[in-house]
Amino acid sequence: MPELPEVEGVVRLIRPAVEGRTVQEVTVSETVRESKAGGKDAILKRITEDAFIEEMTGATFRSVERRSKYIYFMMEKEGPFLFINHLGMTGAWFHVEALDGIREEKFRRHVHIVFTLDDGSLFVYSDIRRFGEMRLLQDESGYPPLLLMAPEPFGEDALHHFLDMSNRPKYARKPIKEVIMDGQVISGCGNIYATEALFREKIRPDRQAGDLPEEQKTALFRTVSSILAESIEAGGSTISDYRNINGESGSMQHRLKMYGKKQCPDCGAETEKMTIGGRTSVFCPSCQK
Template sequence: MPELPEVEGVVRQIRPAAAGKTIRDVFVSDTIRLSKANGKEAIIKKMDADAFISRLVGAEISSVERRSKYIYFTMQKEREFLLVNHLGMSGAWFYVDSLLSITEEKFRRHVHVVLTLDDGNLLAYSDIRRFGEMRLLNGEADFPPLLLMAPEPFAEEALEHFLHMAERPKYSAKPIKEVIMDGQVISGCGNIYATEALFRMKIHPNRAAGRISRARKIQLFKAVAAILLESIDAGGSTISDYRNINGESGRMQDRFGMYGKKQCMECGTATKSLQIAGRTSVYCPTCQK
């Protein structure tokens, strides 16, 4: 499940492959077409497959950037527009000369969008569970949730934003884990990195945000940002379906102290898990208070 570090890795690989290239052709899978014909919003949002294709064909990809867990492809055609992609649970990009070059069958058989570039290669989007999204926008304002995202966690104003948001009344009674996973509070921190940051800080995931001192909140925010950076350096985490565009796995999962663990890596106590905001939250009942 790609979070900020995984998306960053993908963007760093897509950028040199895609930037400056022009899209010659676009393929959308029959699965997506059928799903949309049945009234579902499968991957391609708010637009039918043919409109999606005709808007993209002939566009030049002028830049590829990450914003939170989203990938922004800036396109130039008659006018500038954006292709905004979220990888959801299982989205993955491949830059290949042929779909047959995607060696892992479970990725190859779930390729749903293919951009044929003017260098003859393909940018293929695979999404096993189809929780990913693609939107064509004239700007962020066309999709208001983008405007509400917290600043990038490494931006100077991110800490102040975090404190301001986390101290709002609506968050004070909520479990701290739910608060740091809220994209309007911190960008890009999902279940994995929230779990790890709380473990490092020895904070119980269910502790009410309002019952954590400002000093501890500052430390917690810094722990989240540090772990995200560490993971970027390690090539991200590979949990189930994440691959980078070369089909490679990351290494950050080898450094987890808590996520997916049966025993605490610090004290050996059996870990516990509970549901917070609908997500499994693992913690050490001895270390985390």
């Protein structure tokens, strides 16, 4: 699943491609139409395909921002509204002149939303597993989970928020790995970067959050934010299906020391796995205590 750095990389490339552009035409795939006809709310959440097409046709992309792992498109059409996108597991955006400009066949075969822009170019959403989400809202209050997201992880307010939340009974008894992956506690930290941060701080992923002293939790938070910032500059991590809108991969995966590793790079011990919060956690049983 694309995490904060990958989404930030996508947003930085989306901005010059779509800001100021107006949607001339919208196409929704037959796959999405058939899925919704069968009672599944595939990609387009709480809106019909035809209503989505009607609302987006003639709308202008005013600005594009990232909030945690969400992409916020600020739109204008007889007034402002929000177009929210979450990439899910395999969502990807492409800005091309024609669909054959998408280089990889697996993404071409799973194109689900196509916006034809006023310069003739195509702004294309592909999603192999269709776990991504699109919502049209008047503001964030139209989808309450957005209001619960933690502050962006690069400021002191985010550290104070993390320390406060991690001490609450709801989180204090949970494994620290699960806590730092919770978007209401730290914004945008998923499995990859949680694994790396815990390894760098030599903390076992199953340690209860309430057992960690504040000094150690502060160091862990700063490491999480540092790794996220490092990954943004590296273009994110490409583990399987992440691509930016030019179809390019990130390079942060080459810097990862623990995620997906079978041997600890520091002590040479064989790594172990456990499941925490439904995700596989890799750790060094010797270095991480």
